[in-house]
Amino acid sequence: MATRFLCFLWVLGIAIFIGGGVRGSLAAIYAGRFIAGLGVGQTPVVGPVYISEVAPASIRGLCVTFFSGSVYIGIVLAYFTNYGCAVNLDEHGYNRWVVPTSLHIIMAGIIFILSFLQLESPRFLVKQKRPRDAAVVMAHLRKQPVDGKYVTAEIARIQEALDRELEATQGVGWLGQVKEMFFDPANLYRLYLTTMVQLLSQWSGAGSITLYAPDLFKILGIVGSEEGLLVTAVFGIVKLVAALVCALFLVDVIGRKRSLLLGIALQAISVIYVASFLTAIPQLGVDEGFVLPEADRGASRGAIAMIYLSGCGWALGWNSMQYLLTAELFPLRIRALATSWAMTLHFANQYGNSRAVPVMLLPVSKHGISPSGTFWCFAAVTLLGGFWVWFSVPETGGRSLESMDRLFDLPWYQIGRRGNRHAEEQDLAHEEKERTIVDKESIVHKREKTETIDF
Structure with missing residues (x-):
């Protein structure tokens, strides 16, 4: 039901947005974006929580990482749609922006239709005091008999964990969940982990590199808007492939923590190279009339390659783990509430970073910190994030959701x-x-x- 409701808000908002854009109504554009955001904003809560609750512990990382990797399917489609529209459609016509925007309606419609094939989470059914229905769904998901030993044992573990949580609840209803989340020491540490994950991941700069990729490639030496869009589209493919590699070969093989540290290491190497390149040639992105000398073209191509490598690091590390860790750390009773908290921080920091980076890229004379200063800032946050992960984040791979308490x-x-x-x-x-x-x-x-x- 939550999936269908978010799809409804998503489509409604985009329809209002397109209608407002065609009529020239700024109020309708803002309203449409806001309503669509209410729908899209629920996807990183509903998706990872549902997947983590229905997937076996042995492949839970793979399944949730596929969800985070699917973001790049949307990014690749958006990049190539923008590129195709820029090349083939009249730059003054409505279709130039209506066609890319209509992708929202197509994606939301597909998800809405597929939701009718979706089974409810067994853990949610246990929480709703429907253990028999939970056993039927679990048996279907695991391809085991309903009264078989495997299904019976797993439902019993879920029920036992929920009973322990209810016994320890500090109050009733939603207020009790809030108290449990903020005043239980183990849950408070988990809240600290998810908060820091969102803070350090978003301010490491990778999200802004994705968002402002055409502008950054232009700073690094790519000329021409169509060439910039094509290079950006390839960037999306690189991140998609990296996310799939992480899902298939890393997250459930070497573990969450090692995958995250590997991604952060790649990201740190990349942004340090780009920061060094921009420091060596400070006119880039500052002097509009500056032409990159031929002798520096090789270093420029290296910087562009490093942007691609940073995308790989982001997809292998922070982007995959910010969804996975948030979805699997918390007890059943407060999992949805805690994930909502984390995703609120996710979008708040994403918004703040997206607003700050264009100002940061400005020259010092215009109250920015210059492109080189911006990438040195990204490097500092990335290195800080690596140390924090090593010191603070436990390994959760291969552990059932009901046994996470033992880590804390x-x-x-x-x-x-x-x-x-x-x-x-x-x-x-x-x-x-x-x-x-x-x-x-x-x-x-x-x-x-x-x-x-x-x-």
């Missing part, structure tokens, strides 16, 4: 470096305890059976 039993300064090892020790102790209980029950059952036979 340690003091806050040990969670990032020792949380996973501590959780694995607790897993072994829990399994040993369950095995002992099963063995005792088996011995009692055999004894009772023997006494019955003797009798």
Whole structure:
């Protein structure tokens, strides 16, 4: 239902936007963008949460990372649509902007239709006190019998985790969820992780590089608007491929934390090179009449290649993990609320960064920090983010959503470096305890059976 509602808002907003643009109504344009934003803004909450709740732990990273990678499918379509319209359509006609904008309606329509094939999350059904329906859905998703051992055990784990959460709830209703999110130490640390992920990822500059790619490529030496759009479209393909590589070969193989650190390392190398190049040739992006000397063309192409590499790093690291970590860290009862908090921060920082970067790129004489200063700023935030991930972020790969609590039993300064090892020790102790209980029950059952036979 949430998926269909967001699609409705999405289409309604875009329809108002297009109608306002055709009629020349600025108020309708703003209203349409706002309503469409209310719909689109729900997708990074509904999508990752749903996927993380229905996917098995062994491939949860792959599935959620495919979601984050699908963003680049939209980016590639948008880039090439803009390029095709710039080449083939009259620059003064309505179709030049109506055709690219109509892609929103097509995508929202496809999602709306496919939502009728979507099953409800088993964890949501358990939360709604419908365990039998949850078992039916789980059996369908796992291709197992409804009353089979696997489905029964997984539903029991979900129910047990939810019961523990409800027992520990500090209040009732939504107020109780807010108190649980902000006043429980383990949840507060998770909130700290998701907040810092959004802050450091957005201000590392990769989102603005995507948004202002044509302008940045122009600063680095690409001339001609059509050439700039084509280079930008290729940039989108590079990021899409990198996201798919991360989903298929990294996130569930080497783990979330190592994938994130690898992406940050690539991003740091890239922005440091670009910052150094712009420092060596300070006229770029500052002096409008400056022509790049032929001797520096090779370094310019290297800087453009580094922009592509930064896109790979972003897709492998921050962009994939900002959705995945947010969706899988929190307990079931507050997962949707906490993810909404994280995505609100995501869009707030994205908006702030998108507004700040054009000013940052201005020369110092115009109250900016220049292109070189902007990329040095990106480099500093990226390096800070790498250190923070190493120190603060625990490894969550391969762990069921119900066992995440074990990562946060340690003091806050040990969670990032020792949380996973501590959780694995607790897993072994829990399994040993369950095995002992099963063995005792088996011995009692055999004894009772023997006494019955003797009798």
